Amino acid sequence: MRTYIRKTNRGNNSKEQIETAVAFVLKTHQSLRNAAKIYGIDKCTLKRYLDKAKAANCSTFNHVGYAKSKQVFNDEQNEKLVAYLNFSSKMCFRLTPLDVQRFAFQCAKHYNLRIPPSWKERKMAGKYWFDSFLKRNPDLSLCSQDANSLGQCIDFNRGTVDMFFEKLALLRDKYGFEARDIWNLDETEVTTVQTDCQVIDDKAMKQAGGLKSNERETHVTVCLAVNAIGNCIPPMFIFPRKKYYDHFVKDGPPGCVGASNDFGCMTAKELFEFMKHFIQKVKPTMKRKVLLLLDNHESHFDAATLTLAKKNGVIMLSFPPHFSSALQPLDKSIIGPFNKYLQTAQRNWIVSNPGKKIAIHDIPKQVAEALPKALSPTNIVAGFRATGIEPFNNIILPDNAYLPAFETNVPPPAIPFDESYQVVKLEEYVETLPTEIEFVDAHNTEEDEIAFQCMEQSNTSMSHKAKVLIKRKRIKSSQLH
Incomplete structure (x- = not known):
């Protein structure tokens, strides 16, 4: 039986409770019925332990209650198995239930343990064992994993992170940047199709339907910039249109700007326009320079943009590849809340405008409603703190963050060398x-x-x-x- 439900309370008395009741009877010579009533123990159970105490001339017992159900692995082996599963999970090599069952069978063979015949036939542990294993270890659970790219797992290592923080420390010491001078730039996509969310429905309904504004998604890019003391500048919208008109952003956040191209994504041309917008709002000078942190997308390294930034006192430092989710403040504390607030704003817009579809010109108004809630000074400062940028903390990432690159961190091989010169193949x-x-x-x-x-x-x-x-x-x- 997979799930057994107890029908009585037999065997639930603790060892201390039994020993105290037996000592009470032996010392006071009270009747079994009274002692059992006082300590809440079955009379027959108390008599059995009393007879054992008299026979052994001792009122203590090595074991009380029912014997523990037979298990394949003891406590130490079970802890090792759990530790291995946790280590594999942090390395992004998570095991499926079938993998765990096969691995349990291999471990049992390695330790020469007694296993059920069904394990030997199927070369794996049974489903009942797996269910019991999860119940015995509540820290483990079944979950859906997020896909991580191979490049991210390989590149995300301690050496690359240390190199980034060394460059950041060098720039901070060289130019004396304060918290107000450290900025982060990032882009996020806003779509005209709403994402699914949890709703209340009848239990008899197997699938809950919901209204969506459009069938096909149209993306508009929103470019944001924040600094380490919690300030921000108005965003920039990039629309998927051949020509840009000012009325595209008439209902957007105050001071926002816009641009357009064929795909509605950031290119070198749009970044040049945003850099001019950034310089106009932040007003850096050659005497008071600012540091702009951004990812290493190819559009961020256009010669015209770099020249404009250099002439106006903007020092640009890029994050290593695949490190945005761990080191970029906007990704850490702003983008997630912004998407949730935007989803609520779009759902309210659909309710307020029945029968209408969300167009790309409606997105600036929805962003104007959602963005101020996400771009709070508390969220911005928390993002810089969580990434170790401000205040500076180059050991902010835990050791298990580098475990996905554990297998690829191969030390350089030894090469024969001479004291002065060396000739090699x-x-x-x-x-x-x-x-x-x-x-x-x-x-x-x-x-x-x-x-x-x-x-x-x-x-x-x-x-x-x-x-x-x-x-x-x-x-x-x-x-x-």
């Missing part, structure tokens, strides 16, 4: 050599002759194509391991 080591080492073609310089003499002394045979010289740098073993 190109085919074997060209892919593994440190980037700071220079290579010079063979038979071209006097240094080559020194390298060839070293090669002859070491009796190393190499093809002409494979001869390379690593010059003018003594390579310490600490750099290679």
